Amino acid sequence: MNIIVDKHATGVKARSTQTIMLLVLLALAPGILSYTVFISPLVIFNIIFAVCSAIALEWFAVHLRGDNGLNSIKDGSIALAAALLALCVPPALPFWQLFIGVLIMVMLGKQVFGGIGHNPFNPAMVGYAALLVSFPQSMTFWFTAAEWSAMGMQKPPLLSLLNAKLSLDIIASTPNIQWDGLTQATPLEHARSLRLQSLPQSSTELNQRAFGSGWIQTSLGFLLGGVFLLYKKVIRWHIPVSVIGSFALLSLLFSTNSLSLPWSLLTGAMMLGAFFIATDPVSAASSRRAQLVFGTGIGALTFVIREFGGYPEGFAFAVLLMNLSVPLIDHIDLLMSQRA
Amino acid sequence: MSTFGVIAVVALTIIVLIAMGALLSYLSRTGSEKHADPDAELIEAVNAVLPQTQCAQCGYPGCRPYAQAIIKNDEPINRCPPGGEQTIEQLSTLLGTPVLALDTSCGQQKPEQVAVIKEDICIGCTLCIVACPVDAIVGAAKLMHTVIADECTGCELCIPPCPVDCIDLIQPEQTAASWQWPKPAS
Amino acid sequence: MGMFGKEKKACMQGPLLFGFHGGLQLQPNKRALQNSTDPITELEAPHELVIPLLDYNKNSIAPQVELNQHVNRGQLLAAGIIAPATGQVMAIEPRHIIHPETIKANAVVLEVDKASDNQSVHMANQANHDSTAWDTQLSAFLNMPDNVLQQSALYGLGGAGFPTASKLDAALGGIQTLIINAAECEPEIACDEALMQTEATHIARGIDALVQLTQCRHCLLAIEDSMPAAIDAMSAALKSINAQVKLTVIPTIYPTGAESSLIQTLTGRFIPHNEKPSDHGIVCFNVATAYALYQAIGGKALDSRVVSLGGSAMPNPLNVRVRFGSSVEAILLATGNASVINTARLRAGGPLSGFDLDTPQVPITAQTNALLAEPCITETPAQPCIRCGECSDVCPAKLLPQQLHWYAMSDDHEKCQQLNLDACIECGCCDLVCPASIKLTQSFRYAKSKAKHIAQHQQKTLDAEQRFALHEARVAKRKQEKAHAIEQRKQSLKARSKPQSDQIKAALERAKLSAKSKKPR
Amino acid sequence: MSEYALIILTTVLVNNFVLTQFLGLCPFMGVSRSLESALGMGLATTFVLTLASALSFVIDHWLLVPFNVTYLRTISFILIIAIVVQYTEIVIRKRSPLLHRVLGLYLPLITTNCAVLGVALLSARQHHSFLEAVLFGFGAAAGFTLVLVLFSMLRARLNHANVPIAFKGNAIGLITAGIMSLAFMGFSGLT
Structure with a gap:
């Protein structure tokens, strides 16, 4: 068939899928940088490991279907998903567990549905949630560079930590490190455990702790990247604003946490999630109005799970829950616009 | 268990059954006004799916007779060559039956x-x-x-x-x- | 708003303009005007003209001329189709028509009689320049508009080719706003701009005639800000004849020229696809149609149009006025562009709304506004959709192209209707911004034509069912009648045999009686 | 009042019968082909479950427990459920023959929908009051309807996805259900 719309004659050059993915990866850079500096340099290893294994698995899966595996790697979507997964898991997660997460992400999150554009769920969040329910201990095992010094302890050399990451069980394999002395908790988990034990919570102490842990700095890095994406019009404001807005509103009204609002927005995965994860166009709702509903749902569910649920951070589950509601949201949105 | 208890249980059972019966008769009566013959509606729906070539390849003298046979005699839905796969698929979603391959003894789709x-x-x-x-x-x-x-x-x-x-x-x-x-x- | 959000803001400027959703700012690229000194070059009628016998809905119509008949320029060939030149009917046979895929349609083939044709051109020009006659002609037209409209076979020159007479019929009475569309937003097309530069006064008179005919309250002439020469010429012309027309300069955003977008820009009213502008007291005409009306009032039927020759591979781009039925090949030969026939990709219409041609041996029609020559390219294959939503940001019909594409490709026509596929104006904006190079517009065109086909098929199915029911009823009735007739025949036989048997009985009785009476004897 | 709300919330989200207890998977996979049949099935199950849990409570509380024959629970509950299902089937057949045809075998199969029996038995074991039992049944059914509707919409979207042939149909359906279940685990521990 002949050419229907002659793009060349109009001189318009559209941004390719590849460019979009590369821009998002670029926008992750400030967040990754502050993560490395303020939380743990191990994240670099996690990212490299996750991206490489994801690319290999993607190539393998596409190859199995008899298609050209290189084409689907080239668009960069799987590298982005792998980087996001690596940024969500604790830095000390053993490599074999991370590999299982990547495997689930690529195979069950993406390829089984037909690859890019067909997956109803956010692949990175499928991998993350699967890891969280499978390895609850290592998936809630956080420590940060700042905490080492705060506890007045000698920071173990990077090499021995890497060595530990290569082993099956990080705690058993490093007897020379006093793991028990560490808090092993993100500020969110700490606040939650205080609340559950009905211990007195001091707002300033919690806030300081959150800052000291490096989470605030890292979240600011992701926020910066998110603003960059908004500026470059890679993402639209609807999802991030509705996610953060609904979460903030509910926190203001109902929170029993003494972590102050800006702090609770800047600890945990809120910034990374609102700008980089929830905005994944494939698994998000279609129209702008439906996207507002989608984002509001994510914010609200995150709040509910954080506040009342069994997990300190509910972002991944909130995204998955809203992902599975997307077809219904789109359907209702369509019915409403038809009536209008 | 006291005698009173037994009487209460029996009375309750009777009341519940009467209430259910009343509701059932009400629901089915009001329903039946709309659907005088439940089969007729189904036959109409099936007939609308058939291609109306009236070719009689299914063994019935036309599309409507075949639609009647599908509903009344459970005739298989794969006997319509002009409609082919598409019609079979539509019939299967309409009637909630599995998709069958076209019965080639009736003919080929052209x-x-x-x-x-x-x-x-x-x-x-x-x-x-x-x-x-x-x-x-x-x-x-x-x-x-x-x-x-x-x-x-x-x-x-x-x-x-x-x-x-x-x-x-x-x-x-x-x-x-x-x-x-x-x-x-x- | 998206990647091209700035354009929308540009659209909002000025107190009277409203703007529309989406759209794209494209480079005008009007080679046809830039490279030549003369805005419009008049082309002589070629040796042979091919006039397809198709109506507005592309259905075949019967010819009203015979083989070898001599026809004059302006004479009716079939209902609504006139001869573009004087000549002889050489054949009435299926010929290739200008179409995305090579197909044939029944056509009248005219051999042009050059000498008498040139005579007609001369006469027509003389009539046109006789300005004192205009007022009498105009009042004659206003008294009996139908005469002129029918004789001159006017149809819209914007692209859809809707018969002007029907449009005016539907619109007459209750028209508030008359819009003259001179927004030529698609790149490469410059035919309207060239026309406005050369024939401003005549266009102004045509518009004035429309204003007086429709008795509208306001008349707006919309010209894009990218054509200052046309704006100057038109404003001077309108002033000189003192026409009640407001010239509105609108921003150059594709697809402002589409009727719905233009109405929205000028009036702020969004007209749903299943309603006509005339339902809202608005009617739109193309500026070239206004010019054609001017000529028709002067007694000259619509038999030619301005075509922009452009495209990056066209060696000699220019605007030409050609007769309908001239073949693309003849036009290219006459303008010194013959080299592109074998080396470049030929395209009828603009880069977005047009289509590629398989062969240059096709006749142009009233809808052919441009002929482009572009280098042959291989298109990037489509990648999977990542639902990024760029397409819905630029869609002037406020649709969700990414969802529509899914359903269009999986032939879910019910869902396509739900998503309002019929509102798509096929402007091609979504294709231009798609990061995955998906051919969205083609899939919508496919789904639309398929849905139309299905609807036709369903109608046929319904008819077949009814005819079958009637057939069955008739067969049953005949059977019953036959049975009834047999029964009657039996009855009547019986009835006839009854008196007989009575007679026999009586005879027997009598015989018996006589026998008895004889006995005593 | 809040405890009643909690019962509903818990049964709909936290202890969703399909996605966290894996009961009633048969109709979950079977009638999720279209939104209409999913909604119809959900409403029919809601009707059956609410009525059955009320009746089960009555029988259990006033018949089985007083006569000390609680070992007859399973059999008597099945009987009650069968009656209610039969009742529902008659109503649906009369009111919407097309839905009746579409639901087909799955309608009488509500009888053997383990979610229905499970709800009645669990309710009896947890010593609910009458209102609690009814809300428990209703909540379970609402949760069933919710995930059934969500799942049917998801499946409709998957129909257009480029799923590998080996995973087409029920295979991808079960994988999707698995990921849905994973998502619902986020509600665990919700208090």
Whole structure:
């Protein structure tokens, strides 16, 4: 068939899928940088490991279907998903567990549905949630560079930590490190455990702790990247604003946490999630109005799970829950616009 | 358990059963006003899916009789060659039955076609006019007959009775009005 | 708003303009005007003209001329189709028509009689320049508009080719706003701009005639800000004849020229696809149609149009006025562009709304506004959709192209209707911004034509069912009648045999009696 | 009042019968082909479950427990459920023959929907009051309807996805259900 719309004659050059993915990866850079500096340099290893294994698995899966595996790697979507997964898991997660997460992400999150554009769920969040329910201990095992010094302890050399990451069980394999002395908790988990034990919570102490842990700095890095994406019009404001807005509103009204609002927005995965994860166009709702509903749902569910649920951070589950509601949201949105 | 208890249980059971019965009779009565014959509605729905070629390849004299047979006698839904896979699929979603492969003993699915009479050979025997289920052939005894192409369903029923084999089935020609945009390669 | 959000803001400027959703700012690229000194070059009628016998809905119509008949320029060939030149009917046979895929349609083939044709051109020009006659002609037209409209076979020159007479019929009475569309937003097309530069006064008179005919309250002439020469010429012309027309300069955003977008820009009203502008007291005409009306009032039928020759591979781009039925090949030969026939990709219409041609031996029609020559390219294959939503940001019909594409490709026509596919104006904006190079517009065209086909098929199915029911009823009735007739015949036989048997009985009785009476004897 | 709300919330989200207890998977996979049949099935199950849990409570509380024959629970509950299902089937057949046809075998199969029996038995074991039992049944059914509707919409979207042939149909359906279940685990521990 002949050419229907002659793009060349109009001189318009559209941004390719590849460019979009590369821009998002670029926008992750400030967040990754502050993560490395303020939380743990191990994240670099996690990212490299996750991206490489994801690319290999993607190539393998596409190859199995008899298609050209290189084409689907080239668009960069799987590298982005792998980087996001690596940024969500604790830095000390053993490599074999991370590999299982990547495997689930690529195979069950993406390829089984037909690859890019067909997956109803956010692949990175499928991998993350699967890891969280499978390895609850290592998936809630956080420590940060700042905490080492705060506890007045000698920071173990990077090499021995890497060595530990290569082993099956990080705690058993490093007897020379006093793991028990560490808090092993993100500020969110700490606040939650205080609340559950009905211990007195001091707002300033919690806030300081959150800052000291490096989470605030890292979240600011992701926020910066998110603003960059908004500026470059890679993402639209609807999802991030509705996610953060609904979460903030509910926190203001109902929170029993003494972590102050800006702090609770800047600890945990809120910034990374609102700008980089929830905005994944494939698994998000279609129209702008439906996207507002989608984002509001994510914010609200995150709040509910954080506040009342069994997990300190509910972002991944909130995204998955809203992902599975997307077809219904789109359907209702369509019915409403038809009536209008 | 006291006697009172037993009486209470029995009374309760009776009350519940009466209430249920009343509700049931109410619901089915109000319902039945809308659906005097539940089968008729289904037959109508099935008939709407069938291609209406009236070709009788299914073994029934037309599409409606086949629709009736599907609903009343549980006739399989795969006996319609002109409708082919698409019709079978539509019927299966309509009736909630599994998708079957076309029963080839009834015939093969063919592309859209219309009958054309070779007018110089036609002897005007009127046999095809009698055979046509949709009255798409016009003509009078001993005069030439012709097919109204717009009305012809391509059912082939006019072919066997023709004594001089002057009827052909052709694929309708592409015109500016019937042209369709091709599907882009995905 | 998206990647091209700035354009929308540009659209909002000025107190009277409203703007529309989406759209794209494209480079005008009007080679046809830039490279030549003369805005419009008049082309002589070629040796042979091919006039397809198709109506507005592309259905075949019967010819009203015979083989070898001599026809004069302006004479009716079939209902609504006139001869574009004086000549002889050489054949009435299926010929290739200008179409995305090579197909044939029944056509009248005219051999042009050059000498008498040139005579007609001369006469027509003389009539046109006789300005004192205009007022009498105009009042004659206003008294009996139908005469002129029918004789001159006017149809819209914007692209859809809708018969002007029907449009005016539907619109007459209750028209508030008359819009003259001179927004030529698609790149490469410059035919309207060239026309406005050369024939401003005549266009102004045509518009004035429309204003007086429709008795509208306001008349707006919309010209894009990218054509200052046309704006100057038109404003001077309108002033000189003192026409009640407001010239509105609108921003150059594709697809402002589409009727719905233009109405929205000028009036702020969004007209749903299943309603006509005339339902809202608005009617739109193309500026070239206004010019054609001017000529028709002067007694000259619509038999030619301005075509922009452009495209990056066209060696000699220019605007030409050609007769309908001239073949693309003849036009290219006459303008010194013959080299592109074998080396470049030929395209009828603009880069977005047009289509590629398989062969140059096709006749142009009233809808052919441009002929482009572009280098042959291989298109990037489509990648999977990542639902990024760029397409819905630029869609002037406010649709969700990414969802529509899914359903269009999986032939879910019900869902397509739900998503309002019929509102798509096929402007091609979504294709231009798609990061995955998906052929969205083609899939919508496919789904639309398929849905139309299905609807036709369903109608046929319904008819077949009814005819079958009637057939069955008739057969049953005949059977019953036959049975009834047999029964009657039996009855009547019985009835006839009854008196007989009585007679026999009586005879027997009598015989018996006589026998008895004889006995005593 | 809040405890009643909690019962509903818990049964709909936290202890969703399909996605966290894996009861009633048969109709979950079977009638999720279209939104209409999913909604119809959900409403029919809601009707059956609410009524059955009320009746089960009555029988259990006033018949089985007083006569000390609680070992007859399973059999008597099945009987009650069968009656209610039969009742529902008659109503649906009369009111919407097309839905009746579409639901087909799955309608009488509500009888053997383990979610229905499970709800009645769990409710009896947890010593609910009458209102609690009814809300428990209703909540379970609402949760069933919710995930059934969500799942049917998801499946409709998957129909257009480029799923590998080996995973087409029920295979991808079960994988999707698995990921849905994973998502619902986020509600665990919700208090």
